[in-house]
Amino acid sequence: MLAAMPPPATTPAPPGDPSVRAHGDACPGTLRLHRADDGALARIRVPGGVLTADQADVLRELASGPGDGELHLTSRGNVQLRGLGPGSGGELVARMRESGLLPSERHERIRNVVASPLSGLDGRGERDIRPWLSALDALLCASDAAAGLSGRFLFALDDGRGDVDALGGDVTLRARSDGDAILRIGAEESVVRIPGAGAPQAALAAAEAFLDASPASGAWRVTDLPAGAGSLLDEVVRRLRPAGIRTTRTVAPVEPRGSAAPALGAVTGLRDMVALSVGLPLGRIGAGQWRTLTDIARHRGDGELRLTPWRGVVVPGVGREQAAELLDSLGAAGLIVGPRSPWTGVGACIGRPGCAKSLADVRAEAAAAMGPVGALPVYWSGCERRCGHPQGEWIDVVATPDGHRVARVRDGRRDAPVSIDDSPTALAAAVSAARGALG
Template identity: 60%
Template sequence: MLAAMSATADSPGSPVAAVARKSGGDACPGTLRLHRADDGALARVRIPGGVLTAAQARTLLAVADRLGDGELHLTSRGNLQLRGLDAECGGELAELLRAASLLPSDRHERARNVVASPLSGIDTSGRPEIRSWLTELDALLCGSERAAALSGRFLFALDDGRGDVDALDADLTLIAVDGARALLRTGPGGPLLPVPFDAAPRAALLAAEAFLDLAADPGVWRISALPDAARAALPAEAARRAGLVPPGEDPPAAPPRPTAPAPAPGTVAGPGGAVALHLGVPMGRLTGTRWRALVETAERLGSGELRCTPWRGVVVPGLAAEAAPAALDVLAGAGLVTGPGSPWAGVGACVGRPGCAKSLADVRAEAEAALGPAGRLPVYWSGCERRCGHPHGEWIDVVATPAGHRIARVRGESRDAPVAVPDDPAALAAAVAAARGART
């Protein structure tokens, strides 16, 4: 339902090189499987579509205060991480999340990776409302024994037709055409299969189960990692299981559809004179001050709902238009990005030092030191070659190296020749500013 800043990652790995198979088990963290980091244990709470009630949001901050470092950390899939946890707190953490309806199925908690167009139903675009998809898909996932085997990296995307989350290269993407028709995309850049709107969530689940059967090997976590023959067979197998084509026939392919960038921070006009606020979260760090300001705005002025976005932002829907200016002032005072002209707009980073032992630098501090006028391209700072949480599409890649940094422009699966920059703050800031303003 929902809509780059930065933080920790849901999708570690190189932005251009696909790994065919992983040896060893899927160690992606969840709420029942904590990950040990240099700053304590880490838990990732899956928030399908990023949608939270104000009560759930308050619970998460209370848990962060009680068990962690007092902050929530947004991921590149609109999920939330708790850091600085005691390694022995897992039982208490799970109990608190279950009570808030944030852990509906222990066996499926890491499989509930679902992003959704964050402005669906709350702007004036006239696109179909896809909230029903989100509710139904989550219920189907939690009710499928087979889906419990999905890795913590497998991603569903629900796009209301604007192309924003279709741009995220999910494993399975549903795209609304109108209130009666939809499209199912299997794999990043894969073919588009026509499907009835109301049957779309079930078709997505059946496609995920087909992926598991075709993968056969538990070391294959994503559709992009399937062997070529299996990846080519998946669309037809998914269509057959969903009853979209008679047995023995190939499904028709729909024409390609354009993708779209993330919405800019600021006010979003909605139906009936209501507005929504889209706020960027610098470095994905939701301090207690920032989170409380968001929750209080949602409770006092909005619909009582928050939507975390896969671009490390938060949408607060349902405000009266006349209340928006004062609310934006309060939220800006809390340190949130309220407009596209902010120097923080488009700036992201992994957690870096001291939280990550693999990082070669405190990239968050470096990114803040290099802030300047908002650039044309987003920039993402990584402390090592893993580039945890990097964005998609076109962006500037800044990677720490033993000798300084390496900067390159990334466009999908290709990248320009990198430029090496010595470990000098002024030179680094100038090089990043020049790269962000580059035009083809």
């Protein structure tokens, strides 16, 4: 079945806005495809970004067969397949089931979970949150109520380093050094402290409490609730009490948005192992490049890939002595393997010709006007929706009917934009100047 996808809410709708749920949740998934100008689009949820090498092979084969030959990573660490031809939905669903990527058809679009990509690998986090990830996904798939979450609702599992805590999750778990966890709902500084073992159950309780509170307001996400998220914490405490889960109300400041992505290159790990961290130019990767990554994961690593919310991939468990050679091969394949790449920090929506709403081929424009190395991130958008834009501080380039607007974004606010006509030279100069303005 094909269904149009509504514009993502780059700015939350006003609390209580009756348009928030004026239509059904049409976010694309594996079972509901979105019709784009370049064919059908499937969005495959990958909780925590964790893929086995075998699952990665399945995605490559689907991208190479019914798809356009590329895999597109999203800002939630999920995968999109584009250019799917008519009648490809059945094959897609069958392969997803066989590979374990579709454990529950009722819950496939609500399995939106981001997790600290380097958790358990570099020794920096307070705990390895992989057990939380597995437990939460199982709880979500077993919950009849959770199936009512929208495809936009986001869980974030942070191992204590503050990376995904900064990504604006609806429900966030953050590990503490004493073994406890902090449960945050939305952007509230008032939080609940719970034992680490009860964290996944607490996250599910928070999501189900949100669902009970949302029908009257029509809210898709916590930020849409007219009364805010404060009252939900009291309800979570009440729901956890019968399970014997200790809860303590406390305050935890919200991390500034846009915390650092994993460093690119070889990330020092435990014992003699390292993780290879690479970026994907404009968040997309060809089937051949993907095979190179998967082969390294299977034969040189521990058989796993971790997709990051910053459109990168981490390959854990590589021998330290092999890292330099493997990074060289990945760089030669066109991936970003270090901070000195001109592609570092450059992002864009799909643009023309894939999106009918786009006013420009922003990916080609981004490639022609990247700006200085090591500068502020820049994100190119083909229209005002700004699909997939980053968090934190960045340069916002938006196509307009008359050219482009370039503005700096910080603390959620845009500086006064500079309007540029259709001159490629003027546009490249404006973007370069904006990215280099670090003061």
